[in-house]
Amino acid sequence: AQSVTQLGSHVSVSEGALVLLRCNYSSSVPPYLFWYVQYPNQGLQLLLKYTTGATLVKGINGFEAEFKKSETSFHLTKPSAHMSDAAEYFCAVDTGFQKLVFGTGTRLLVSP
Amino acid sequence: DTGVSQDPRHKITKRGQNVTFRCDPISEHNRLYWYRQTLGQGPEFLTYFQNEAQLEKSRLLSDRFSAERPKGSFSTLEIQRTEQGDSAMYLCASRKETEFSYEQYFGPGTRLTVT
Numbered sequence: 001a002q003s004v005t006q007l008g009s010h011v012s013v014s015e016g017a018l019v020l021l022r023c024n025y026s027s028s029v030p031p032y033l034f035w036y037v038q039y040p041n042q043g044l045q046l047l048l049k050y051t052t053g054a055t056l057v058k059g060i061n062g063f064e065a066e067f068k069k070s071e072t073s074f075h076l077t078k079p080s081a082h083m084s085d086a087a088e089y090f091c092a093v094d095t096g097f098q099k100l101v102f103g104t105g106t107r108l109l110v111s112p
Numbered sequence: 113d114t115g116v117s118q119d120p121r122h123k124i125t126k127r128g129q130n131v132t133f134r135c136d137p138i139s140e141h142n143r144l145y146w147y148r149q150t151l152g153q154g155p156e157f158l159t160y161f162q163n164e165a166q167l168e169k170s171r172l173l174s175d176r177f178s179a180e181r182p183k184g185s186f187s188t189l190e191i192q193r194t195e196q197g198d199s200a201m202y203l204c205a206s207r208k209e210t211e212f213s214y215e216q217y218f219g220p221g222t223r224l225t226v227t
């Protein structure tokens with residue numbers, strides 16, 4: 001069965017610091033990987049996705065992620081955090097079974 | 113493209129009552145999904161439609177839950193005899209089957225509170 005593990009339910013950074021949110025997946029077939037962001041009482045917005053091709057993918061708002069097959073990881077990074085980045089972030093995998101499997105989420109806290 | 117819309121945004125009901133939620137997908141998106149998100153958790157798959165056909169249902173979808181997409185456009189999710197454990201955010205998403213990106217577009221969700 002496919003699964004996603006997000007290490008750290010909460011990550012705290014200072015404004016301007018590097019953001020690193022970790023995601024590891026389990027899949028028996030090549031996965032499609034996604035990062036979504038959720039602001040309070042809102043739906044999910046796609047940040048970026050990996051399907052095929054280049055393993056380093058860039059998304060919106062300065063975020064990027066690298067697919068590492070050997071490590072079964074898809075960590076999300078941003079060089080410099082902004083206050084507006086404070087939100088819940090979800091990693092998800094789609095292995096072709098037509099549904100997304102999500103991790104439990106990481107809440108990013110940004111302090112001034 | 114006006115995005116995925118859901119109605120209502122919030123619903124408070126008493127235990128034992130029936131509730132119905134509506135989802136309007138992005139036009140021309142033939143795949144429609146329902147997810148449930150409880151506090152502190154990621155969304156969990158409930159069911160999905162390809163056009164009007166319901167192709168898969170999760171074990172989370174008990175007999176009290178029913179979903180329809182009668183004309184392959186909007187969808188409804190009904191919960192009968194609600195229980196406090198049904199309190200959650202219900203998310204709808206849609207995608208175009210012909211796209212190879214597997215990207216799903218989510219609506220704002222319906223937050224259900226069962227008292």
